[in-house]
Amino acid sequence: MTGVSSDSAPAESLRTALVQQLVATGTIRDERVAAAFAAVPRHLFVPQASLDIAYADDVVLMKQNEAGVVTSSVSQPSIVALMLQQAAIRPGDRVLEIGSGGYNAALMRELAGPHGAVTSVDIDPEVTDRARESLDEAGYGDVAVVRADGAFGVPERAPYDRIVVTVTAWDIASAWMQQLRPGGRIVVPLRLRGQTRAIAFDLVGDHLESRSTTVCGFVSMQGAGADYERLVPLQEGGLTFDEDQEGEPHPQYDVLTLPAEQTWSGVEVHREEPLLDLYLWLASKLPGYCVLSGEEWSWVAAVATADSLAYLTSRSGRDEAHVELGCRGHGPHASQLIGHMLDQVQSWDAKHRRGPAFQVHASNAVLPPGFHIARRHSYITVTWEE
Ligand SMILES: C[S@@+](CC[C@H](N)C(=O)[O-])C[C@H]1O[C@@H](n2cnc3c(N)ncnc32)[C@H](O)[C@@H]1O
Structure with missing residues (x-):
């Protein structure tokens, strides 16, 4: 992207080192993702952090509630990279991010390119205000930032080719399935029985089928999709x-x-x-x-x-x-x-060491054989290959 006014040589060299580290550890395997990481000035999205912290492979905590629980962060680069690779965003894609920080939305804008469209939604106005400012400063003024409960998606900008959820979810909201294009992909950190994995699902007919999983941890969803x-x-x-x-x-x-x-x-x-x-x-x-x-x-x-x-x-x-x-x-x-x-x-x-596969069906669907976890809007079916 162009228009980055607040980049600097030290920031650029730390950014290059971070990309090299993520490539060397095998975390980044996709050249387009590497190029996006090399382009986006992460330090502009964490203005309170030193350059060293901004370019460490670590989460940067942005906000806590009265109980001291972290409610917002700019996610760890390696998790962001793994989930972007799971999402496989193509040039021209319409992408919805649920849970904003600005940084990941900027990376998505790099991947979707000028003919794509990125929308990022967050429930917290402080987060959306900060994301908007940082995205503008970094030259990503065409990323749309919306303040709303992401459990309802962002219908006015649907349909989406890709939805990337960056907050722990217990359920696949009906709105997400409705706003995804046929054949589209959603990557979501899904918490099932106390464990969280980012699962990439493709929309196949009327249900979702898993394609890959990554172990991860995110802050918990607030609003209509909370408290499971x-x-x-x-x-x-x-x-x-x-x-x-x-x-x-x-x-x-x-x-x-x-x-x-x-x-x-x-x-x-x-x-x-x-x-x-x-x-x-x-x-x-x-x-x-x-x-x-x-x-x-x-x-x-x-x-x-x-x-x-x-x-x-x-x-x-x-x-x-x-x-x-x-x-x-x-x-x-x-x-x-x-x-x-x-x-x-x-x-x-x-x-059964080969691990599980997952499907998601609407609550009223006929379910395939497997272990079913009932959620408010869906059934998550877990199956195991021998
Ligand atoms: C880990 S942060 C997002 C990180 C961000 N994607 C980045 O660029 O690093 C998770 C965000 O999800 C938001 N969030 C929590 N519940 C939400 C909901 N129901 N709808 C939308 N955003 C929500 C929080 O306010 C928080 O800012």
Whole structure:
């Protein structure tokens, strides 16, 4: 783009270094995405940050609420790059971004080019004001910035070839499917059973089919699409259930103080291996699935009944790089829960490590076989290849 008045040689060299780093780590694999990153002056979108911070591969926090929870940020470059590659924006595309900051919208404008159109919507007027100013200063005056609840899309500028959601969502809003062109793509950080992955879905007929996933974390959606999780406090932590698990029982407050049992699975995983797929497999197979968190457990797959709780644990494996998975439980039905959980750990290890695929159907549709998660506007179906 032209018209960048506030760029500088130090900013340009830090930007070049960031692009080189993202290419060297294999994060950026698409030349057009590399060119967009090289063109957009990120420091103009985070004016409070030093140049070093602006060009580090890190999120820049922009706003917190009264409780200290971050409500807005300019996202981490590597996550932005991965999601833009998932989105595969082509020259001439009409693109909708949900959750503004300005930076990602400018990158999208680079990718969609002068014959495309980029619209960015944010629920927070402070964010839209800042995004508007930064986009103008950086020379992206033709990106439209709209203040509205993104759960309703931006119908007046639809249809879109691409929708990129940059805030954690629990559901695929009906408006997003309606405003997407046939064959269009939506990339959305979807939170399912306590875990978030950016999933690229293509609109195929009347439903969405997943094409790729990236592990990520974003601030939570506010407005009409908020609050899909329920936290059940325990003496030493808490259990998180999704909204659709409303009827599922949970044990008493002091369950973790009851005598513990523990069994090992014989299944080893690499210490660094993200276990999201295993957790989702357990969620799809075990009634009472929830996530245990607390000082001792940052985020652990668990299964609960009205009087017992079991959760995944680990111990040293065959070498320093590996751990063996096991299960620990408390309460009168602990050994039963442990047995069920370990059976599923072994089944995942033997047959399902290739990971899940996802489909999204409207709430009134006939659903394909699979594990269905009911949301307010859609059903998310998870299937597993053997
Ligand atoms: C991670 S930030 C977006 C980062 C941005 N895309 C960038 O360029 O780095 C997430 C944004 O989503 C916004 N947000 C939260 N709920 C929203 C909603 N329902 N509709 C639109 N924006 C929302 C927040 O105000 C916040 O600014």
